[in-house]
Amino acid sequence: xxxxxxxxxxxxxxxxxxxxxxLEAVSLEVERGEFLTLLGxxxxxxxxxxxxxxxxxxxxxxxxxxxxEDVTDLPPYRxxxxxxxxxxxxxxxLNVYKNVAFGLExxxxxxxxxxxxxxxxxxxVRLSGYERRWPHELSGGEQQRVALARALVLxxxxxxxxxxxxxxxxxxxxxxxxxxxxxxxxxxxxFLMVTHDQEEALALSDRLAVIAGGRLQQIGTPREVYENxxxxxxxxxxxxxxxxxxxxxxxxxxxxxxxxxxxxxxxSLNGRRLEGSRAQVAVRPEKIxxxxxxxxxxxxxxxxxxxxxxxxxxxxxxxxxxxxxQSVLVTEPNRPGSRAEAFRDGQRVxxxxxxxxxxxxxx
Amino acid sequence: xxxxxxxxxNRWIWLAPSVLWLxxxxxxxxxxxxxxxxxxxxxxxxxHWRFGLENYRRALDPLYxxxxxxxxxxxxxxxxxxxxxxxxxxxxxxLRVSPKWKQALLVLSILPFWTSFLLRTYAxxxxxxxxxxxxxxxxxxxxxxxxxxxxLYSDFAVVVGQVYGELPFAILPVYVALERVDVRVxxxxxxxxxxxxxxxxxxxxxxxRPGIIxxxxxxxxxxxxxxxxxxxxxxxxxxMLGTVIQNQFxxxxxxxxxxxxxxxxLAVLALLWMAWRAAGVKERQ
Numbered sequence: 325x326x327x328x329x330x331x332x333x334x335x336x337x338x339x340x341x342x343x344x345x346x347l348e349a350v351s352l353e354v355e356r357g358e359f360l361t362l363l364g365x366x367x368x369x370x371x372x373x374x375x376x377x378x379x380x381x382x383x384x385x386x387x388x389x390x391x392x393e394d395v396t397d398l399p400p401y402r403x404x405x406x407x408x409x410x411x412x413x414x415x416x417x418l419n420v421y422k423n424v425a426f427g428l429e430x431x432x433x434x435x436x437x438x439x440x441x442x443x444x445x446x447x448x449v450r451l452s453g454y455e456r457r458w459p460h461e462l463s464g465g466e467q468q469r470v471a472l473a474r475a476l477v478l479x480x481x482x483x484x485x486x487x488x489x490x491x492x493x494x495x496x497x498x499x500x501x502x503x504x505x506x507x508x509x510x511x512x513x514x515f516l517m518v519t520h521d522q523e524e525a526l527a528l529s530d531r532l533a534v535i536a537g538g539r540l541q542q543i544g545t546p547r548e549v550y551e552n553x554x555x556x557x558x559x560x561x562x563x564x565x566x567x568x569x570x571x572x573x574x575x576x577x578x579x580x581x582x583x584x585x586x587x588x589x590x591x592s593l594n595g596r597r598l599e600g601s602r603a604q605v606a607v608r609p610e611k612i613x614x615x616x617x618x619x620x621x622x623x624x625x626x627x628x629x630x631x632x633x634x635x636x637x638x639x640x641x642x643x644x645x646x647x648x649x650q651s652v653l654v655t656e657p658n659r660p661g662s663r664a665e666a667f668r669d670g671q672r673v674x675x676x677x678x679x680x681x682x683x684x685x686x687x
Numbered sequence: 688x689x690x691x692x693x694x695x696x697n698r699w700i701w702l703a704p705s706v707l708w709l710x711x712x713x714x715x716x717x718x719x720x721x722x723x724x725x726x727x728x729x730x731x732x733x734x735h736w737r738f739g740l741e742n743y744r745r746a747l748d749p750l751y752x753x754x755x756x757x758x759x760x761x762x763x764x765x766x767x768x769x770x771x772x773x774x775x776x777x778x779x780x781x782l783r784v785s786p787k788w789k790q791a792l793l794v795l796s797i798l799p800f801w802t803s804f805l806l807r808t809y810a811x812x813x814x815x816x817x818x819x820x821x822x823x824x825x826x827x828x829x830x831x832x833x834x835x836x837x838x839l840y841s842d843f844a845v846v847v848g849q850v851y852g853e854l855p856f857a858i859l860p861v862y863v864a865l866e867r868v869d870v871r872v873x874x875x876x877x878x879x880x881x882x883x884x885x886x887x888x889x890x891x892x893x894x895x896r897p898g899i900i901x902x903x904x905x906x907x908x909x910x911x912x913x914x915x916x917x918x919x920x921x922x923x924x925x926x927m928l929g930t931v932i933q934n935q936f937x938x939x940x941x942x943x944x945x946x947x948x949x950x951x952x953l954a955v956l957a958l959l960w961m962a963w964r965a966a967g968v969k970e971r972q
Binding site for chain 2: 378379380399400401406407409411413414415416417426427430431474475478
């Protein structure tokens with residue numbers, strides 16, 4: 325097997341259920357040792373893609389490669405990827421040891437080899453001493469660890485994780501997030517995780533792929549996708565964003581002169597093409613600052629608005645500010661002496677942001 | 688929690704119908720049979736109320752052992768065949784057939800119950816006899832040159848009739864158990880490298896064990912005491928426990944028939960206890 329090949333390669337995969345298209349021409353590559361997250365709302369097709377890779381669904385079109393080998397026509401039990409399912413789905417009739425040993429026994433390995441590897445896998449997920457317990461005796465977090473050990477013990481080409489943390493409560497979820505990251509670094513196996521939790525996706529991934537309506541929307545490092553979302557959907561689904569309509573005044577050398585809320589701004593297109601005279605731009609709410617008085621001389625974009633609503637969230641305050649026709653979201657961290665505390669509903673304020681904070685979206 | 692006097696009385700009122708039913712239809716006749724089993728045979732089929740163990744001594748006479756052995760063997764063969772046929776049928780209905788056909792197929796599998804068992808057994812006689820449907824068909828098709836003589840009045844016929852009669856009792860409990868198997872567990876097993884065969888033996892069968900045990904019990908116990916099928920379809924030589932008991936009552940020896948019945952009940956209780964233990968271990972998992 326070639327070493328330069330990626331762990332998983334999906335090429336133009338389409339999957340239809342009757343009239344519903346779950347996946348449409350999705351292409352994706354997961355590098356060796358990479359943690360890639362598929363982020364999307366429910367019904368976006370992300371779980372279907374995982375099942376196609378695992379072999380539990382057959383794609384209508386396209387191919388799936390694992391470690392360079394075309395596995396599209398292979399059944400799930402011949403593929404070197406294993407899945408951690410959302411509800412763990414441990415074997416209820418087998419104890420922890422037998423659950424982890426299940427896959428190894430299918431390979432008909434010698435008993436001592438199985439014992440050695442099961443012990444090592446349980447150690448890896450910190451469940452040594454749990455061998456004789458039954459699945460129903462375990463907490464959700466412990467079941468999750470067994471599910472991880474059961475898949476990792478087989479040393480797969482890649483591990484597929486289907487919303488692995490969704491069933492856990494918040495505290496445990498945070499803990500398991502760090503645990504997942506540690507595990508992935510320790511074993512060095514590619515992880516392909518499906519989630520609808522954007523924070524989880526940002527925190528864990530080397531790269532993340534946003535998927536919606538069965539189509540891949542954007543793929544990149546968390547920073548790339550967050551800072552430079554390609555579409556209005558990505559901008560608002562991954563974090564929040566204010567999307568403004570803009571008029572294209574002129575374009576030159578990869579820059580464009582845009583009219584946004586009555587201001588003319590020069591922005592970088594970042595390689596995106598603008599067609600026609602209309603455009604959409606996005607500004608993240610935390611990149612906007614609020615002031616009671618206008619700045620005299622500034623390079624910043626400055627707008628005037630009226631406070632509509634204040635939402636105190638402990639660590640930050642979310643403001644809704646009416647600017648002309650549009651309601652703009654502004655978030656400010658709650659630091660000591662933060663002047664924002666003093667704004668009242670209906671008060672006239674000024675909004676500022678740097679022009680680098682403006683992202684031109686593709687239509 | 689301690690129930691108040693009022694609700695205590697209330698509970699007995701609600702329980703009364705089933706308690707009365709149990710007492711008059713089950714416990715009293717059972718007690719009567721046990722009592723009779725220790726009595727003596729009277730003249731003209733009456734019961735002479737002098738108690739002793741004579742009936743049991745006779746029942747445990749080695750003379751009867753071949754009959755017991757035959758009954759166990761026939762019941763075992765019937766049970767094995769019912770499970771061998773019933774499990775795949777239940778599997779297909781539970782996991783392979785589209786939901787809209789499930790109900791129809793289940794109804795079909797219990798449809799024979801709508802007519803009397805006796806009638807259906809006569810139908811088998813009609814099918815299996817020397818000039819019956821099966822022989823005629825095979826002769827017409829040229830598969831055989833002479834009617835097969837062992838189709839009726841043979842152990843073969845008894846097993847066919849028994850399997851036919853008991854099959855729904857194998858299908859239904861297995862179906863219920865299979866319905867409860869989480870399809871995702873099957874997917875997880877395949878995902879971990881088990882092919883369909885191994886998924887079946889390592890996951891599906893263990894998870895449906897309670898249903899299998901129920902099917903074994905529901906088929907084996909009635910088969911052990913069956914008398915209609917052996918009587919109508921069986922050969923003259925092939926005495927079985929059920930027919931022997933029946934004969935005792937017909938030949939005016941109720942005490943002997945009762946003793947044999949009590950022994951049959953004891954054997955069944957022992958088997959039930961074993962099945963309960965086998966299923967009980969499972970529950971603790």
